[in-house]
Amino acid sequence: MAKKVVILGAGYAGLVCALKLNKLATTQDAEIILVNKHDYHQLITQLHEPAVGAKKQEDITISLNSILGSKPIKFIKDTVVSINKEAQTVELEHSTLSYDYLVVALGSDTEFFGIPGLKEYSFTMKSVNQANRIREHIEKCFQNYNKEKRDSMLTFVVGGAGFSGIELVGELADKLPELTAKYNVPKDKVKIYSVEAAPSIMPGFDPELVEFSKKSLEDRGVKFLIGMPVVQVEPGVVHLKNGDTINTDTMIWTGGVRGVKQVIDAGFETEPRGRAKLDEHLRALGHTNVWIIGDASFYLNPEGRPYPPTAQISVQMGDLAADNIYASIKHLKLESFEPHLYGAVASLGRKVAVANLSPKFKPKGWVAYRIKDASKWRYLSTIGALFKK
Incomplete structure (x- = not known):
């Protein structure tokens, strides 16, 4: 039986x-x-892209029925x-x-590490639905800025500088110039903070790749607050351990x-x-x-x-x-x-990435980005979903 x-x-x-x-x-x-x-499979490693509107939901979801096809696997939603x-x-x-x-x-x-207010007043990014909420919120911040003129609307804080956090700030840094032009918002008003409690970003990556990543993101306007734990979040305010605060309408938590x-x-x-x-x-x-x-x-x-x-x-x-x-x-x-x-690859935005693949092979820039893209296609081939939606 x-x-x-x-x-x-x-x-x-x-x-x-x-x-x-x-x-x-x-x-x-x-x-x-x-x-x-859900009746779809989510490519969770790509969530940073729909979170800023770089891709649509259908670009990173695949119907389970199309993957399972006529296989004798019973699917229950x-x-x-x-x-x-x-x-x-x-x-x-x-x-x-x-x-x-x-x-x-x-x-x-x-x-959430027991940090007061963090769960209640921050966005998280663990599903396509959550990524969509982040995208809609960011768009509204730009849409309404010229009416309300609150600088906190254009201040974006990403808590945690591991894989998810770094990939998200990279996409944000590439998307925000497009949004400033679309909504006629002054570029110098936009601020992106990457806040990390640990003494370094991107644990597990080679120091030279970490330095390349940091410089690439800083050149596009990201400000790093490293070794700076978040200790409390209130509506519109992020409190840091050194006593500083950041006034923001957007706190996105990727820290654990x-x-x-x-x-x-x-x-x-x-x-x-x-x-x-x-x-x-x-x-x-x-x-x-x-x-x-x-x-x-x-x-x-x-x-x-x-x-x-x-x-x-x-x-x-x-x-x-x-x-x-x-x-x-x-x-x-x-x-x-x-x-x-197989090593680790982190995207730093569109067409730029870093890859820690072996002691002698640590590509960065466009080559690493192509490697990350190839890993996605290899996975889709594994589940038989190369050309399915």
Whole structure:
């Protein structure tokens, strides 16, 4: 009798897991059910582009029906409410599912680090819908500036200078001149701040690439406040640890991830930020039939540091989880997670990027931008979505 495999989430990890398991298992082996709250797959690594209007929503979303096609994967559009690991059931908003094997790939929530007012008075950028809200808000700031003449309307603060934060300020720096011309707004009134608590931006990147990135962005008007934690956010005001304040109508927070409520509430073993601890096969600790993959998980590399929540790690987790679920069904030996890291590429706006690919290969500028673009096309090929919408 076919085992019921329920996969929660159709992001990078969940979708790759469903597609790979479908290739490995026959319908006699496994009944694959994929649950997602939207009927589309989002290219989360591209969110900085629609957030400033550089791309449209349809440019970074792909219909799940077009990807799944006639494959024997049952897709359910619904929201996951809770997981009962003892009963082996998942409560959705509109139904309840039972499972033999469960894959939790629900992504992550934003970590606000307990900073007063940050959650209430900042934008976050973890979905296409959130990116659309940022774009609409920025457009309105320019649209209304000549009526209201408040400088805070043209002051944009991005909290966090990791991947997401740097890619966003790069897109902003390239888009704002276009908006100043469109709405006849003085260019010298526009200010972009990148605020980072750590002593450096872009952790994990080579110092020379960090310096190149910083100079490229500064040349386009970005002001960096490094080693400067945000300590409070109020309507229209961001407070910094040194006592300075920034008057702004736009605070966008990109500074960290934490585990999702459904995993925490289900009682899986988690680290302090609520991400699930895993065994070497990517299963939740103490559970032989539950895999938790992607940003919802916490897995240490050989040096004892957690792997970063990146798309390439999520894709490889999805791939291995499918292999190990199939091995479990067939009573075969399970594989350990040993990801191959391809390096990191960060966009600095249109046609400029930096890439940390190897000790001897660290391209920057247009070449790195083409590499980032190629990685997107390679991924689309992996999920069979090269020419689909």
